[in-house]
Amino acid sequence: MSTTPPSTPPSTPAGAPAATPRRATITDVAREAGTGKTSISRYLNGEIGALSPELRARIEAAIARLDYQPNQMARGLKRGRNRLIGMLVADLTNPYSVEVLQGVEAACHALGLMPLICHAANEVEMERRYLQLLTTYRVEGVIVNALGVREETLRPVGDGGIPAVLVDRRVEGLVADMVGLDNDGAAELGARHLLDQGFEQIWFVVQPFEQVSSRQLRVQAFERAMRDAGGVRARTLVLDLADDVAVERALAGLDRAIDAAGGEGDGVGGSDGGGGDGDNVPGSDNGRDSGRGGNAPRVALFAANAPVALRVALHLKARYGARWQERAALLSIDDPDWAELAGITTIRQPTYEIGYRAVEFLHERIEGAQTGARDCLLAGELIVRASTVR
């Protein structure tokens, strides 16, 4: 062929904003290369051995000249599969989610999938809406970090619907693969650590768990561990982070326990804790030398996840000042980046791997695997920091 300029320069269709100059189509390329659409299609799909070198060269040139990019929508429409999967995240604000996401992305990359990330922002309505949307875009599968609730909202998914794998949380009535933390192991690991450190009293703090399977498991495992150990005062405290008033009310009970246990001053700001503006200047609490030298706390708090841990820590700081750690020990499942700074012992979840495995499971499903619902429980890792060391 000659070096003629694009025969029919893709013209802007009448109505559309002039800004978008209409992309070249496979037909344009075919014309430009002086051949049929089939050859172009073959070229695009790597059926390359089936093209004469000469033709191939012409095609390459034409593509480059037109800056052609195949339209995935059209491809998907034709083939019936579009390499899209949905990733429904309950709460991106939780570092856990972002970390899982990174595993998901890596796996998708490796498998040639494109994840559509949807953020429910803790709203059931959003979850429903996004699920619907994903269905409508004909994603080949979904990874769901569900809000919990009932199967109802994720009807389009699972058994009859599109392949799905659950992350962290199981959904009642929905049989599907699931990958997440070994909650039993993690809760036990934390409990044992606290026990080993000789705390007299251990409180498990968790968000309302009726709806969320992982929280449920953690609570149960904790309580079991405490029962088995015996001799330690154990309690479970439920914190509904969405309701500030309720939170403060719930924490009041904890405060009393701490005040009773710790032999020293009552701490500053005994106010009911309505606001907690955090402006307590350090050093207004007691006269001990520094650090917790011989001044270890007797009550330990076991937070079921990072958001809870943060909320509790903020409360304690507001109440007891900067040196709140002398009054209560804190251990948390999840290992957010600030844990190191705050010196809080944590149980780190294998988040990246959770995400990665989830995609692998989903991929197998998409490829037609028919095995019954599988589980993949990964172990957490205890990271001991100053907060729980006596």
Add this chain to the structure above:
Amino acid sequence: MSTTPPSTPPSTPAGAPAATPRRATITDVAREAGTGKTSISRYLNGEIGALSPELRARIEAAIARLDYQPNQMARGLKRGRNRLIGMLVADLTNPYSVEVLQGVEAACHALGLMPLICHAANEVEMERRYLQLLTTYRVEGVIVNALGVREETLRPVGDGGIPAVLVDRRVEGLVADMVGLDNDGAAELGARHLLDQGFEQIWFVVQPFEQVSSRQLRVQAFERAMRDAGGVRARTLVLDLADDVAVERALAGLDRAIDAAGGEGDGVGGSDGGGGDGDNVPGSDNGRDSGRGGNAPRVALFAANAPVALRVALHLKARYGARWQERAALLSIDDPDWAELAGITTIRQPTYEIGYRAVEFLHERIEGAQTGARDCLLAGELIVRASTVR
């Protein structure tokens, strides 16, 4: 019509995994409702006044019976627009990004757009790849929180390509709308606060800024403010967070300054700071009473963003122990959730609004607005906490 069961129950095509029972198409619905596809299409598009109530009822019934969901891909293909926009995020690990995202989502929801979230994870190659992908999916526009680098990588976008709006960072050679923090104002706000508190020495700490416009602006504004103030020792410290060794080396200079300024002990762990396992038990530094009673730091650190602030704080904690805040004051742009816990003064960005406005700008562009590139600079808010109060 009658209550006959779906005339031709959508059968599974030969090759596909049996799991996915083929969704009903508009044709199925038409047949089921005993009418033509056109009427169904009209119904779907809300051209509802144009259908006899009787027909409408039949259509509704058929849709419900078949659990029909229109295929967005096909719609998009036909109409030429698919209501998809891309949201390219440089680093989801940064809480800033997640917050912006929430604004983006809200705006998308309000405008009937569907954001495809792509996470470059700080990798230029990823950024390129996702941009390419978004193009092939024919998104109607993109919101780009670019890695910085050069226009090169985002060729498909901007002027000639699809509409784009930049968030937080400008890209050299690319003219496009941009929305972000008023960096000048923010840096000045922070500088003035520190000045007012009477610090003798102020260090601005920032990641390599040659590539990232927002960092550049912050540095410049800071230095300008310092020059205008006069009489204060000011320095700018560059921290490449990707390189641990370099970070420690850079921070060594800071340590010397702090040691020289603070009249007291040299701090613990004078080791070069290779690891910093954070297990320094509080109280190993000096014998002062508590808090910073009469013991205020003389050098202040101004972190250009939260990741930097965290890194610096971790370093100081590793070096000076839990009471590092007695040695150095810390102020940061960005207001991550742990700032309250750590008691660090911050300048909060109007993240939600940034995201929201970005979508609005993009939407206007998509609808054909032809105005020249616009800027939207939003003001930050100073939140004073204990770290900088003397």
Add this chain to the structure above:
DNA sequence: CTGTTAGCGCATTCAG
């Protein structure tokens, strides 16, 4: 090795 033909699921003329 290469081109022709027929749809994928849907929105739109344009005739009834």
Add this chain to the structure above:
DNA sequence: CTGAATGCGCTAACAG
């Protein structure tokens, strides 16, 4: 008010 026909951009049989 309704329906039949046309084609979006692309792939997948079929023929050459």
